Amino acid sequence: MNAVGFPLLSLITFLPLVGAGIIMSVRGEDAVIARNARWIALWTSLIVLLLSLILWVRFDPGTAAFQFEERLAWLPEFGVGYHMGVDGISVLFVLLSTALTPLCILASWEAIGTRVREYMIAFLILETMMVGMFCALDFIIFYVFFEAVLIPMFLIIGVWGGPRRVYAAFKFFLYTLLGSVLMLLAILYLWYNAGTTDIPELFEQVVPRAAQTWIFFAFLASFAVKVPMWPVHTWLPDAHVEAPTAGSVILAGVLLKMGAYGFLRFSLPLLPEASAEFAPLIFVLSVVAVVYTSLVALAQEDMKKLIAYSSVAHMGIVTIGIFTFNQQGLSGALYTMLAHGVVSGALFLCVGVLYDRVHSREILRYGGVAQIMPSYAMVFMLFTMASIGLPGLANFVGEFLVIVGAWAVNPWVAFGAALGMVLGAAYMLYLYRRVSFGRITREDLRALLDLSPREYAIFAPLILLTLWMGVYPQSFLSFFEVSVAALVQRHEAALGAARLAGM
Amino acid sequence: MIWTLALPELVLAVSGLVILAAGVIPKRDTFFPVSMACVGALLLTAVLVLGQGEGTALSGHYVSDAFSGFMKFLAIAAAAVGILLALDYNEKEGLARFEFPILMLFATLGMMVMISANDLLSLYLGLELLSLPLYVIAAFNRDSGRSAEAGLKYFVLGALASGLLLYGTSLVYGFAGTTNFDRLGEAFSVLESVSPGVVVGIVFIIAGLAFKVSAVPFHMWTPDVYEGAPTPVTAFFASAPKVAAIALLARVLLGPFGDLVAQWSQVITLVSLGSMIFGAFAAIGQRNLKRLMAYSSIGHVGYALMGLAVGTDIGLRGLLVYMAIYVFMNLGTFAVLVSMRRQGRAVEGIGDLAGLGRTDPVTAMWMAVFMFSMAGIPPLAGFFGKLYVFLAAVQAGFWTLAVVGVLTSVVSAYYYLRIVKVMYFDAPAGSLDRAPSSLTLVMAGTGLFTVFFALWPAPMLAAAQAAAAALLG
Numbered sequence: 001m002n003a004v005g006f007p008l009l010s011l012i013t014f015l016p017l018v019g020a021g022i023i024m025s026v027r028g029e030d031a032v033i034a035r036n037a038r039w040i041a042l043w044t045s046l047i048v049l050l051l052s053l054i055l056w057v058r059f060d061p062g063t064a065a066f067q068f069e070e071r072l073a074w075l076p077e078f079g080v081g082y083h084m085g086v087d088g089i090s091v092l093f094v095l096l097s098t099a100l101t102p103l104c105i106l107a108s109w110e111a112i113g114t115r116v117r118e119y120m121i122a123f124l125i126l127e128t129m130m131v132g133m134f135c136a137l138d139f140i141i142f143y144v145f146f147e148a149v150l151i152p153m154f155l156i157i158g159v160w161g162g163p164r165r166v167y168a169a170f171k172f173f174l175y176t177l178l179g180s181v182l183m184l185l186a187i188l189y190l191w192y193n194a195g196t197t198d199i200p201e202l203f204e205q206v207v208p209r210a211a212q213t214w215i216f217f218a219f220l221a222s223f224a225v226k227v228p229m230w231p232v233h234t235w236l237p238d239a240h241v242e243a244p245t246a247g248s249v250i251l252a253g254v255l256l257k258m259g260a261y262g263f264l265r266f267s268l269p270l271l272p273e274a275s276a277e278f279a280p281l282i283f284v285l286s287v288v289a290v291v292y293t294s295l296v297a298l299a300q301e302d303m304k305k306l307i308a309y310s311s312v313a314h315m316g317i318v319t320i321g322i323f324t325f326n327q328q329g330l331s332g333a334l335y336t337m338l339a340h341g342v343v344s345g346a347l348f349l350c351v352g353v354l355y356d357r358v359h360s361r362e363i364l365r366y367g368g369v370a371q372i373m374p375s376y377a378m379v380f381m382l383f384t385m386a387s388i389g390l391p392g393l394a395n396f397v398g399e400f401l402v403i404v405g406a407w408a409v410n411p412w413v414a415f416g417a418a419l420g421m422v423l424g425a426a427y428m429l430y431l432y433r434r435v436s437f438g439r440i441t442r443e444d445l446r447a448l449l450d451l452s453p454r455e456y457a458i459f460a461p462l463i464l465l466t467l468w469m470g471v472y473p474q475s476f477l478s479f480f481e482v483s484v485a486a487l488v489q490r491h492e493a494a495l496g497a498a499r500l501a502g503m
Numbered sequence: 504m505i506w507t508l509a510l511p512e513l514v515l516a517v518s519g520l521v522i523l524a525a526g527v528i529p530k531r532d533t534f535f536p537v538s539m540a541c542v543g544a545l546l547l548t549a550v551l552v553l554g555q556g557e558g559t560a561l562s563g564h565y566v567s568d569a570f571s572g573f574m575k576f577l578a579i580a581a582a583a584v585g586i587l588l589a590l591d592y593n594e595k596e597g598l599a600r601f602e603f604p605i606l607m608l609f610a611t612l613g614m615m616v617m618i619s620a621n622d623l624l625s626l627y628l629g630l631e632l633l634s635l636p637l638y639v640i641a642a643f644n645r646d647s648g649r650s651a652e653a654g655l656k657y658f659v660l661g662a663l664a665s666g667l668l669l670y671g672t673s674l675v676y677g678f679a680g681t682t683n684f685d686r687l688g689e690a691f692s693v694l695e696s697v698s699p700g701v702v703v704g705i706v707f708i709i710a711g712l713a714f715k716v717s718a719v720p721f722h723m724w725t726p727d728v729y730e731g732a733p734t735p736v737t738a739f740f741a742s743a744p745k746v747a748a749i750a751l752l753a754r755v756l757l758g759p760f761g762d763l764v765a766q767w768s769q770v771i772t773l774v775s776l777g778s779m780i781f782g783a784f785a786a787i788g789q790r791n792l793k794r795l796m797a798y799s800s801i802g803h804v805g806y807a808l809m810g811l812a813v814g815t816d817i818g819l820r821g822l823l824v825y826m827a828i829y830v831f832m833n834l835g836t837f838a839v840l841v842s843m844r845r846q847g848r849a850v851e852g853i854g855d856l857a858g859l860g861r862t863d864p865v866t867a868m869w870m871a872v873f874m875f876s877m878a879g880i881p882p883l884a885g886f887f888g889k890l891y892v893f894l895a896a897v898q899a900g901f902w903t904l905a906v907v908g909v910l911t912s913v914v915s916a917y918y919y920l921r922i923v924k925v926m927y928f929d930a931p932a933g934s935l936d937r938a939p940s941s942l943t944l945v946m947a948g949t950g951l952f953t954v955f956f957a958l959w960p961a962p963m964l965a966a967a968q969a970a971a972a973a974l975l976g
Contacts, residue, residue, distance in 0.1 A: 075964065118860070143881065144886070144957070145881075147880055150880060151875055155923075158924060159928060166928055170917070177880075177916055178913045181909035181913055182906075184909060185897060185906065185909060188894050191894065
């Protein structure tokens with residue numbers, strides 16, 4: 001049943017909690033606690049990363065079935081069980097989460113000076129919840145992880161955030177909670193309807209057509225806020241701006257993917273007809289998101305806010321890809337999600353490097369950084385180019401596939417997505433020019449130091465990944481090709497069956 | 504007539520009297536030994552409850568089944584913890600008189616009589632036996648105007664509620680000719696023959712009991728009494744009597760009036776909706792923690808009643824699970840509230856918690872756990888309580904209740920989060936005194952339950968399932 005002979009997914013999921021428990025038990029002076037907390041957190045997350053690499057090696061990309069499955073009875077008479085497993089769609093997100101967490105801990109090494117112990121505990125709990133959410137194959141378990149992410153993130157933004165952190169933390173929490181509770185009702189309906197919350201078993205059931213619409217909108221309420229889609233994206237810029245750097249990285253890198261993952265995992269397979277019917281609505285919202293937030297990004301004065309808006313635009317491309325229901329679109333969406341996870345995370349880290357030194361995120365505060373910090377400028381440029389979608393770098397493959405997929409559905413949607421890429425080039429280059437080039441207008445900038453070894457260590461894996469994803473996409477695409485093909489096939493079969501029934 | 508069936512009640516009553524006598528005789532302060540003896544008596548009673556047989560006794564006035572066992576166990580546990588919470592507080596506030604735990608013990612006896620009532624008269628008897636000690640302990644801090652006001656307010660409104668209940672009882676008796684639950688059930692099994700007067704009687708009975716559980720629109724006393732009464736008393740009010748009154752409401756409505764579910768379900772639905780909405784919005788502006796907890800408890804009763812409004816066994820199971828979880832997280836929260844002292848003086852403002860995350864990380868962590876749990880955030884226990892009542896509402900097609908329920912839970916999340924915010928995001932406003940070990944013990948116990956409930960929910964669900972099955976037959 002299990003390819004490795006031991007409960008690998010549970011281990012990956014819950015090991016961070018063990019680390020958090022060890023950190024909690026550390027005693028001593030504040031400095032000692034802080035140092036120990038950092039090292040324990042780093043080692044825990046590295047061990048988790050190593051364990052998750054087993055997934056990379058042992059995962060069989062030739063099948064669409066769930067792998068590394070684990071089952072435990074939890075509430076057997078209710079049809080709820082602890083069921084974990086990954087397929088091609090989720091496995092890379094598990095890896096993304098486990099890869100970003102150690103980088104985030106490294107990025108917080110010096111930036112977080114107060115209450116380090118609590119910070120590291122929050123981060124490790126967050127890792128557990130993220131990984132668990134991508135592995136969960138039971139709807140109730142999924143919901144538990146999906147919601148539980150809010151608690152550590154709320155604290156990370158609220159305790160270690162910027163000046164308006166309280167507002168941002170509350171907005172983040174309440175926005176996402178409001179969406180999620182509606183999804184909870186839909187889950188309860190599905191539970192009652194099917195008598196089980198086991199996701200593979202739910203896939204076998206046909207949800208009545210009339211209910212599909214309601215459930216679709218309940219899911220949309222939750223996932224659209226998480227993605228975030230226009231017009232419920234407004235919590236994201238606030239949360240990003242106020243969150244500490246590592247919080248932004250996780251937020252952009254993993255948490256935003258949870259919404260899109262929800263669409264892929266639940267909306268499409270469970271509600272094929274409603275998804276098909278409301279795909280135009282999603283297209284409209286996504287194209288508006290892509291164009292509107294790109295324009296908004298052009299006008300931003302704050303670096304983090306700019307990148308936050310660019311995230312909304314990129315996620316718009318992802319939702320377009322998901323609702324094309326074809327192989328290219330879905331693969332492109334998945335690829336864009338992964339690439340965006342790496343690249344936008346890296347961009348937030350780039351901002352964090354400057355912020356740690358100057359304590360300002362205002363674009364006008366900078367200028368001529370390329371002369372002072374050449375290596376940094378190089379790294380920043382690489383990720384800027386990746387974000388724009390330069391061929392040979394990570395984002396290009398995904399966005400290109402989405403546009404191809406969208407073209408097959410509706411050329412205008414493809415045009416909207418392409419417009420987003422053009423605007424993306426505009427705001428990112430504009431940002432880069434203002435920060436890196438030009439004359440050095442402020443004398444205090446001259447004293448800035450270039451990247452430290454620790455920062456090199458953070459960026460090196462991300463640079464490697466960005467290049468790898470751009471140059472040889474097949475090594476990632478091959479993971480989810482079969483799963484996506486199965487998803488497309490099932491979707492078409494369901495629509496065909498519905499059409500037959502309607503005739 | 505097998506009076507031995509009522510052994511737990513008899514044992515508790517006798518030990519209460521013995522402890523009372525033992526407490527009076529010595530000349531010195533006997534608060535602590537009497538408290539311990541009361542806790543011991545409660546534990547003994549709890550053991551007896553666990554081993555209690557099933558059946559009716561005392562000419563059909565008394566019933567014992569899985570439902571009464573579940574609820575009694577909960578009420579006794581809450582009462583025992585309530586006595587523990589008062590130990591340190593009463594010493595410091597000069598309220599350490601031995602009558603205090605004994606009054607709580609007799610209130611618990613009243614709860615047990617209520618829970619096991621199988622007749623409208625034994626119901627009333629139990630209710631009054633519960634209420635009289637509560638009136639006294641609400642005003643236990645005699646030198647405080649607020650405490651006296653709380654006691655008086657509670658007494659006047661409680662008397663009114665008792666009057667409503669008695670009036671409803673007399674109406675039902677007038678139309679059915681009996682007060683025994685079993686025979687009432689038989690009398691109302693033919694729906695056509697049920698006169699509207701009975702329905703009016705039921706509404707009066709519901710009103711009387713809704714007062715005890717502080718459900719909207721009979722909630723007005725709650726904030727004032729909660730704020731005015733000594734904090735351990737508030738903790739007790741918010742937990743044990745609520746369990747008993749909810750149990751009673753469930754037994755009355757689903758037992759003798761079970762066939763009239765269509766009549767009373769609307770009333771309970773409205774009460775539930777009102778409580779959820781009022782509890783969510785009225786708490787937002789509060790600055791006093793005890794007042795906030797009063798509104799929060801109104802909201803929680805609304806969620807619990809959702810399970811009753813549905814009127815199915817799944818709904819009842821949800822109600823039972825909800826109450827069980829609520830009692831634990833509520834006692835935990837109040838353990839934190841009781842422990843709040845600055846330089847020896849009790850404080851109760853939300854602002855007094857400022858920076859607790861830094862000055863006392865352990866207490867702050869438990870408080871945060873309870874707040875997130877009350878807001879219904881998984882994986883904490885409060886989420887599962889909500890889950891089961893929402894499930895019942897969705898299954899029975901009570902969509903209005905379910906949707907309003909989840910939306911108000913988001914609204915109420917705001918004020919629970921505000922407490923977390925004050926503790927963790929705000930700068931410390933001077934540190935609070937160290938919590939005494941009796942309170943940290945309660946915090947840790949209830950906190951661990953709240954955190955780890957998700958791992959083994961099956962035993963409690965099975966117990967609740969059996970209890971629900973016993974009531975619905």
